[in-house]
Amino acid sequence: MNSMRCGLLGEHLTHSFSPQIHEELGDYEYKLYEKAPDELDDFLRSGDFHGLNVTIPYKKAVIPFCSELSDAARAIGSVNVLVRLPDGSLRGDNTDYFGFRYLMKKSGVDPSAGKTIVLGSGGSSLTAQAVLRDSAARALVVVSRDGRDNYENIAAHRDAIMIVNTTPVGMYPDTGFSPISDLGVFPKCRAVIDIIYNPARTMLLLQAEERGILGLGGLAMLTAQAKKAAELFTGEAIPDEIIEKITAKIARQTRNIVLIGMPGCGKTTVGAALAKRLGRRFADTDDYVSEAAGKPIPAIFDEDGEDSFRVMETKSLEELCKQSGLIIATGGGVITRPENLRLIRQNAVIVFLDRDPEALPVTGRPLSEKEGVAALAANRLPIYKQWSEYTIVSHTIEQTVTDIIRYAI
Numbered sequence: 001m002n003s004m005r006c007g008l009l010g011e012h013l014t015h016s017f018s019p020q021i022h023e024e025l026g027d028y029e030y031k032l033y034e035k036a037p038d039e040l041d042d043f044l045r046s047g048d049f050h051g052l053n054v055t056i057p058y059k060k061a062v063i064p065f066c067s068e069l070s071d072a073a074r075a076i077g078s079v080n081v082l083v084r085l086p087d088g089s090l091r092g093d094n095t096d097y098f099g100f101r102y103l104m105k106k107s108g109v110d111p112s113a114g115k116t117i118v119l120g121s122g123g124s125s126l127t128a129q130a131v132l133r134d135s136a137a138r139a140l141v142v143v144s145r146d147g148r149d150n151y152e153n154i155a156a157h158r159d160a161i162m163i164v165n166t167t168p169v170g171m172y173p174d175t176g177f178s179p180i181s182d183l184g185v186f187p188k189c190r191a192v193i194d195i196i197y198n199p200a201r202t203m204l205l206l207q208a209e210e211r212g213i214l215g216l217g218g219l220a221m222l223t224a225q226a227k228k229a230a231e232l233f234t235g236e237a238i239p240d241e242i243i244e245k246i247t248a249k250i251a252r253q254t255r256n257i258v259l260i261g262m263p264g265c266g267k268t269t270v271g272a273a274l275a276k277r278l279g280r281r282f283a284d285t286d287d288y289v290s291e292a293a294g295k296p297i298p299a300i301f302d303e304d305g306e307d308s309f310r311v312m313e314t315k316s317l318e319e320l321c322k323q324s325g326l327i328i329a330t331g332g333g334v335i336t337r338p339e340n341l342r343l344i345r346q347n348a349v350i351v352f353l354d355r356d357p358e359a360l361p362v363t364g365r366p367l368s369e370k371e372g373v374a375a376l377a378a379n380r381l382p383i384y385k386q387w388s389e390y391t392i393v394s395h396t397i398e399q400t401v402t403d404i405i406r407y408a409i
Contacts (some may be wrong), residue, residue, distance in 0.1 A: 003086040004028035004231050005048060008083075009035060009062075010055040015172040015198045017250055018053060022221055024246045025230040025238065044090065051233035053226070056168060059123030065231075066092035076130045078123035081229045092233060096127040099225030100195070102243065104131060107191040107216055108161070108162035111137035114161035114188065117154070118142050119179050124166040124195055128406075130162075141353075156184045163204075165194040170202035175322040176347055189213055197222050199322060200255060206342050223247045252409055254324040258344050260384055261353035262377060263332035264360040266394050270353060271329035274401045286328045288316040297331075301366040310337055317343040332365075332376070333381040344387075351408050352388035353400070379407040 003157070006028050008018045013032040022030040033052070035043050040058065044065045052060055059078045066079065066347045067089035072367050079092035104111070111132050118128050122146040141157050143149045149157070163186065183189065183204075192208040197218035201209065208215035218250060224243050231238055257268040257274065268284050275282035286297055289312045292334040293300050300309045313331055320328055321343045328348070334340050357377040385391065390408040394400050 003048045004233065005031070006051040006053075007031040007033050007049060008053045008055060009033045009043070011036065011057055013055070015250065016055075017197065017222065018226060020253065021226045021246055021251055022230060024236070024249065025227060025242070026234050026236075028233060028272065041065075051229070052081060053229055054080045056122075056124075062090075066090045068092070069316060070094065070129075072097050076126045078126045080123070080127075080225065082161075082233055083232050086168040093229075094127060095225040095228035095232070095365060096124065096221075097131055098228045099221040099223075100128050100381045101131045101135075102194070102224035103193060103216060103221040103244050104135070104219065106220060107193060107214060109162050109191040109214075111135050111140075111162060115136065115139040115141060115157060115159055116162045116164065117157055117160045119163065119165045119169075120167035122166065128164050128166050128195070151179065154180070158185050159188055160186050161188050161194070163189060165192070165196070165202070165204055168196070170194070170199075170204060171196045172322055172324075175199050175369060176203055176318070176343070180204060183207045183211055183213065184248055193223055194218060198254075199323065200251065201346045203342070203346070205344060205366060209345075218386070220247045222246070223250070225374070227352055254347075255261060256321060256324065256326045256328055257404070257408065258321070258328045258330060258347040258348040259351060259353055260330050260348050261332065261386060261394075262332060262355065262360055262373070262380065262384075263365040264362070264395070265332075265353045265355040267329040267353055269386050269397055270394070270400050270404075271327045273397050274404055275327040276360060276364065277401055277405070278327070280327050283320050283331070284326045284333050285313055285316045285320065286329075287335065288320065289313055292316070306333075306366075313337075314340055314343070322349060323347070332380070335387055336382060349390070349403055349408050350388045352384045352391045353394045354384075354391050355394040 013034050019030050059080055061211055062079050068091040070093040073092045073094040076094050080096045081093040083091045085091055116132055116137050118125055120361035141149050143154055143351055167179050170177050191214040193216045194202050194204050195218035196202050200217050223246050227238050227243055259271050272282050290296055317340055357373050360373050392403045
């Protein structure tokens with residue numbers, strides 16, 4: 001690695017995928033610089049770095065520290081890249097423009113064909129607005145909490161064909177929230193773009209998916225702007241073709257793999273073996289619930305009832321499924337609460353482990369003992385198949401792990 005020192009400047013960065021992306025882009029050090037607002041001045045004036053990406057909440061705040069601004073940064077009024085010049089001063093640039101334009105083109109929606117709503121008015125919003133204007137957007141509406149167009153009167157723009165979220169609503173770790181409560185208000189909407197990349201599917205994108213609307217998260221934008229930033233850091237051109245390659249790789253590395261299936265089908269055993277093979281962290285929702293309750297699963301069913309268990313199970317999913325890169329084994333009845341699907345899908349590939357019901361064990365499994373495996377299977381198998389993206393027939397542990405890696409990762 002050469003001696004060039006680069007990184008990401010922001011206030012809360014534990015969610016960032018930027019180090020993994022820049023590792024693929026160039027031979028330079030890339031660190032996370034978490035700075036509170038009162039630390040910004042000293043860091044920018046005396047920080048030991050050659051180049052920085054800039055994220056929330058400093059895309060506007062860094063501008064006064066720049067001796068030069070690129071045409072794009074000046075026009076947009078937002079900076080997401082800083083480069084240290086030979087005299088020690090800073091030049092501000094905006095590669096988010098390239099990144100958002102790349103993402104918008106992926107949507108296939110022509111903004112000149114109708115109205116576009118942009119949610120938010122911060123630095124990222126300014127960039128999105130600039131791209132949309134330069135793409136001849138027919139009508140552009142910026143919605144903010146206190147603006148003329150706000151979330152209380154957003155239904156006035158029900159003719160929008162595209163919605164772009166530039167706010168942090170729904171971003172890790174505060175997942176599960178959406179800036180729009182009901183996409184049904186927009187019957188002509190053809191695409192929803194959310195520049196958030198963690199989780200992979202925000203609540204807004206899940207709403208779009210459920211309505212059959214194209215939804216795009218921000219990972220490709222993050223990679224595209226990082227590619228442009230790396231060119232500024234190093235002075236070397238990087239082909240655009242690398243964007244999709246890196247985006248796909250980061251997606252594979254950061255998506256959870258969630259195993260669902262009948263009680264006793266091997267989710268815990270296979271999940272632990274899969275995690276070991278991949279070098280990932282393993283979590284079991286049953287273990288999570290048991291630890292929280294201070295007693296084993298059968299005792300929870302006997303003493304507190306199934307409803308109490310299901311509530312705790314959902315809480316475990318809320319905590320685990322918003323994280324990244326985990327292997328998660330779920331209880332067999334996780335599919336009995338429809339709300340669990342959104343929690344799982346926000347950041348995961350769902351794999352159904354399919355094992356012959358006649359081969360499933362019963363002892364120690366409350367519902368299998370109470371209702372019988374055949375009855376459970378009749379009710380649940382269709383839902384497992386509906387929820388999952390991949391069905392893997394459960395063979396030996398090693399073969400099942402190999403099949404998951406081959407088909408689902």
